[in-house]
Amino acid sequence: MDNSKLKEQVKNEFTEYLNSHKHRKTPERYAILEHIYSAKGHFDMDSLYNAMKESAFRVSRATLYNTIELLLDCGLVVKHQFGANVSQYERAYGNENHDHLICLGCGEVKEHKNGNLFTPAQQKKLQRFKISYYSMYIYGTCNKCMRAKKADEKKNKVTENKNTRIKKK
Amino acid sequence: MDNSKLKEQVKNEFTEYLNSHKHRKTPERYAILEHIYSAKGHFDMDSLYNAMKESAFRVSRATLYNTIELLLDCGLVVKHQFGANVSQYERAYGNENHDHLICLGCGEVKEHKNGNLFTPAQQKKLQRFKISYYSMYIYGTCNKCMRAKKADEKKNKVTENKNTRIKKK
DNA sequence: ATGTATGCAAACCATTTGCAATGAC
DNA sequence: GTCATTGCAAATGGTTTGCATACAT
Numbered sequence: 001m002d003n004s005k006l007k008e009q010v011k012n013e014f015t016e017y018l019n020s021h022k023h024r025k026t027p028e029r030y031a032i033l034e035h036i037y038s039a040k041g042h043f044d045m046d047s048l049y050n051a052m053k054e055s056a057f058r059v060s061r062a063t064l065y066n067t068i069e070l071l072l073d074c075g076l077v078v079k080h081q082f083g084a085n086v087s088q089y090e091r092a093y094g095n096e097n098h099d100h101l102i103c104l105g106c107g108e109v110k111e112h113k114n115g116n117l118f119t120p121a122q123q124k125k126l127q128r129f130k131i132s133y134y135s136m137y138i139y140g141t142c143n144k145c146m147r148a149k150k151a152d153e154k155k156n157k158v159t160e161n162k163n164t165r166i167k168k169k
Numbered sequence: 170m171d172n173s174k175l176k177e178q179v180k181n182e183f184t185e186y187l188n189s190h191k192h193r194k195t196p197e198r199y200a201i202l203e204h205i206y207s208a209k210g211h212f213d214m215d216s217l218y219n220a221m222k223e224s225a226f227r228v229s230r231a232t233l234y235n236t237i238e239l240l241l242d243c244g245l246v247v248k249h250q251f252g253a254n255v256s257q258y259e260r261a262y263g264n265e266n267h268d269h270l271i272c273l274g275c276g277e278v279k280e281h282k283n284g285n286l287f288t289p290a291q292q293k294k295l296q297r298f299k300i301s302y303y304s305m306y307i308y309g310t311c312n313k314c315m316r317a318k319k320a321d322e323k324k325n326k327v328t329e330n331k332n333t334r335i336k337k338k
Numbered sequence: 339a340t341g342t343a344t345g346c347a348a349a350c351c352a353t354t355t356g357c358a359a360t361g362a363c
Numbered sequence: 364g365t366c367a368t369t370g371c372a373a374a375t376g377g378t379t380t381g382c383a384t385a386c387a388t
Contacts, residue, residue, distance in 0.1 A: 024362050024367060045352075060370040065353065072273070081250030085378090086352065101298050104241075110298075129270050129279075131309040138303040146299055193342060193387050214377075229345040234378065254353085255377065 006094050007037050010076050017074035031057040032067045036077060036091050042109065044086040078133050082109050092133065100135065103142035112138070175263050176206050179245050186243035200226040201236045205246060205260050211278065213255045247302050251278050261302065269304065272311035281307070 014033055018025050035052055036043070043051075045068075049061055059067075068089060071077035080088040082102050088109075098111040183202055187194050204221055205212070212220075214237075218230055228236075237258060240246035249257040251271050257278070267280040 022367095026362070026368065028369070061352095062354085062371080063369055066368075081252075083250075103298075104301060129272075129307070129309050129311055130315055131307055132273060133309075134305065134307040136303065136305050138298070138300055140298050140300040140302075142298055191342095195343065195387070197344070230377095231346075231379085232344055235343075 003037070003094070007034065010037055010091075010093060014071070014074065014076060017070070023070065028057075028059045028063050029067050029070070032059060032064065033071065033076065036071070036089070037094070040091070040095060041111075042080065042088045042090050044088050046086070048089075075132055078135070080135060080137075082137070083107055099138055101138050101140065101142070103145055104139055106142065106145050108142060110142070172206070172263070176203065179206055179260075179262060183240070183243065183245060186239070192239065197226075197228045197232050198236050198239070201228060201233065202240065202245065205240070205258070206263070209260070209264060210280075211249065211257045211259050213257050215255070217258075244301055247304070249304060249306075251306070252276055268307055270307050270309065270311070272314055273308055275311065275314050277311060279311070 011030065011033065014029070015025060017023075018029070031052070032048075035048065035055070035057075045061065045064055049059075049064055052059055052064075068077060068079075072079055076092050078090045078092050080090065080100070082088060082100065098113050101110040101112050102108075103110075180199065180202065183198070184194060186192075187198070200221070201217075204217065204224070204226075214230065214233055218228075218233055221228055221233075237246060237248075241248055245261050247259045247261050249259065249269065251257060251269065267282050270279040270281050271277075272279075
């Protein structure tokens with residue numbers, strides 16, 4: 001894979017950002033960037049923290065939060081808030097443009113490839129707003145939960161049911 | 170306005186939902202629904218709590234959270250997570266389809282009218298996923314923050330600057 | 339009468355903050 | 364040598380939970 005090339009690119013971009021903003025180039029910051037760009041897909045702070053703890057380089061949670069903010073600011077990382085609790089993050093480059101299918105039943109987030117949802121014509125209308133990135137969140141019920149829900153509703157007709165509400169994580 | 174007609178409709182829909190799920194039809198629940206459909210735009214729990222406290226009907230925060238979950242489940246209310254902290258909600262009916270412009274600088278959320286972003290052709294691809302609703306979040310920098318940022322960067326060239334990071338709320 | 343829903347206060351937990359120690363410049 | 368950055372632990376604050384009381388059925 002040419003992932004190492006991508007890593008080099010984002011590293012350079014990060015360096016540029018740090019320089020221009022007069023921030024220090026600490027090993028922690030580069031280690032975090034390296035880790036994030038070593039995996040595709042979403043991650044949250046806890047998993048990142050644990051992943052780095054296992055590896056050679058451990059950083060504190062505080063530093064993780066500090067650094068991710070820098071990475072968000074310079075556009076190398078994207079932040080998502082699918083549920084109420086944990087924030088999820090995702091590297092900005094090296095992933096195709098995709099929507100997020102979020103199941104209201106089980107909370108699972110699936111990616112769904114998508115063409116150019118955001119057309120140039122639409123972009124034009126937003127002249128006074130400088131777009132960094134955009135996310136499409138599609139909420140609904142996944143196949144598995146759909147079946148469970150239907151079974152549940154059927155049961156409802158014969159016996160009373162205590163809790164039909166969607167389970168929260 | 171025909172808002173009262175809409176209110177009647179959603180009230181009926183809610184009743185149906187409560188019945189079919191064997192939930193009780195308490196005055197609190199209807200008061201909350203009524204309040205939510207009395208205003209357009211986004212709201213958070215705190216503002217809803219305070220608004221209802223001012224009015225004749227006070228409900229506890231716990232009940233607010235319980236009820237909003239029911240309203241989410243039956244699709245009368247939509248939930249957003251623009252920032253890390255507070256969840257925002259929005260009535261599902263009576264608002265045009267719109268995107269959300271979220272400024273990474275000041276956190277302000279603006280609505281932006283939008284045509285049919287989600288075309289039938291795209292919908293077709295998602296057969297195994299029952300869509301409840303979808304939201305487009307466009308992150309970027311609003312006009313005001315853009316100016317501030319540029320001024321800040323200019324200043325950076327002559328003096329050192331301690332904190333160029335985006336201000337959090 | 340029964341058991342769900344409410345309200346209160348305490349608990350939870352991701353994130354933020356204060357501060358002393360470290361290390362990039 | 365300075366002062367931003369790190370790491371730790373404590374604080375914060377929106378949301379959840381446990382439990383006694385109220386009330387829809």
